[in-house]
Amino acid sequence: MAVFLSSFVNKIDKKGRVSVPASFRAALGQDATGIVVFRSLQYEALDGCSIAHLELLSESLEKLDLPPETFELIETTIFGGSVQVPFDGEGRVVLPSSLTEAVGITSEIAFVGRRKTFQLWDPAKLATHEETARGQARAKDISLSKIIAAASGKLDGRL
Amino acid sequence: MAVFLSSFVNKIDKKGRVSVPASFRAALGQDATGIVVFRSLQYEALDGCSIAHLELLSESLEKLDLPPETFELIETTIFGGSVQVPFDGEGRVVLPSSLTEAVGITSEIAFVGRRKTFQLWDPAKLATHEETARGQARAKDISLSKIIAAASGKLDGRL
DNA sequence: TGGTATCCCATAAGAGCCCATGATTTGAAC
DNA sequence: GTTCAAATCATGGGCTCTTATGGGATACCA
Numbered sequence A, B: 001m002a003v004f005l006s007s008f009v010n011k012i013d014k015k016g017r018v019s020v021p022a023s024f025r026a027a028l029g030q031d032a033t034g035i036v037v038f039r040s041l042q043y044e045a046l047d048g049c050s051i052a053h054l055e056l057l058s059e060s061l062e063k064l065d066l067p068p069e070t071f072e073l074i075e076t077t078i079f080g081g082s083v084q085v086p087f088d089g090e091g092r093v094v095l096p097s098s099l100t101e102a103v104g105i106t107s108e109i110a111f112v113g114r115r116k117t118f119q120l121w122d123p124a125k126l127a128t129h130e131e132t133a134r135g136q137a138r139a140k141d142i143s144l145s146k147i148i149a150a151a152s153g154k155l156d157g158r159l
Numbered sequence C: 001t002g003g004t005a006t007c008c009c010a011t012a013a014g015a016g017c018c019c020a021t022g023a024t025t026t027g028a029a030c
Numbered sequence D: 001g002t003t004c005a006a007a008t009c010a011t012g013g014g015c016t017c018t019t020a021t022g023g024g025a026t027a028c029c030a
Helices: A022-028 A051-063 A068-079 A097-102 A123-139 A144-151 B022-028 B051-063 B068-079 B097-102 B123-139 B144-151
Strands: A007-011 A017-019 A034-039 A046-049 A083-086 A092-094 A108-114 A117-121 B007-011 B017-019 B034-039 B046-049 B083-086 B092-094 B108-114 B117-121
Touching (some): A034 A051, A034 A068, A034 A097, A046 A051, A051 A068, A083 A092, A108 A123, A117 A123, A123 B068, A144 B051, A144 B068, B007 B017, B034 B068, B051 B068, B083 B092, B108 B123, B117 B123
Antiparallel strands (some): A007 A108, A017 A092, A108 A117, B007 B108, B017 B092, B034 B083, B108 B117
16 A cells, blocks of 8 residues: 655656656555546645555445435546546656646646645645645644644543 | 653754754664654644654544544644655754745754654744743743642642 | 657756764773 | 773765656657
């Protein structure tokens, strides 16, 4: 199972190619021929993962007893909207401009590891998003020490 | 479980390397290949911990019934913003300049042990922060003798 | 036929690895 | 308590390899 950690910012070149960070390619494994990318449902970003992970997700979802409308929404947004993009020989991909334009990616891409998946952002939008999230966390009085306390069973597991 | 105590100030060299204090590396254990670093939510500093601790935290939080927005804020700020940095052969790390610049770290780093985690500060900002904290502790009438009393069950565990 | 995808190659920067040295700490001997 | 040697730690530098970046040629497709 691929685990994506840390964040990287890489350039998009004149041919529309961008290097997938070496540690992400390592996480994907030597057999990986590419990645899967689709619009994020929550953010102005793309979500990415390994091909195998999307297939596993698909199988898992079929076993759930989801309402048909919910299943149909997932089918349309994630599976219908996903694009499989192959690596070139140097570990680069060319992302469809329909996806990158939709989320404001122009000349650089921020790869944000989210363990099982990763996100792709325009770096400026990511910075704004992170500052907003930090402000919201502070407003909710979330701190690292409280997170650790909650994880340890203190605070009745609440935050 | 790593326990980080004391504070140290080390230099950043021309190649951007800084020695992780030997006692912190000892706390991390011989198997440790690096550390994890992310922006502090509360302070103009970075938070750091062992890779294992962050993974444990992640697993623990998934088991809690946190409100989805709270979970997502934590996911974005701490997990999404964390960077795994490896040790070199001499116990040094190279911190991403995106993190060090965000908190004003330039030529020296103060490592501040916080038992399960540690903080990374620009030394001048740390000095200011500590003075502020001392003033606040005095205003709350906190003293070492009262801390010891509270820890011993006196004062009904209150401070 | 033009545009683009694919494949191949080259290069610079920096990450990673290895080694050395001076400063500081620690412990033993007196 | 002092001195000295050994061990440890922080600091510095050099070399090699990997990675990200850039470009050209060819094949394919609309």
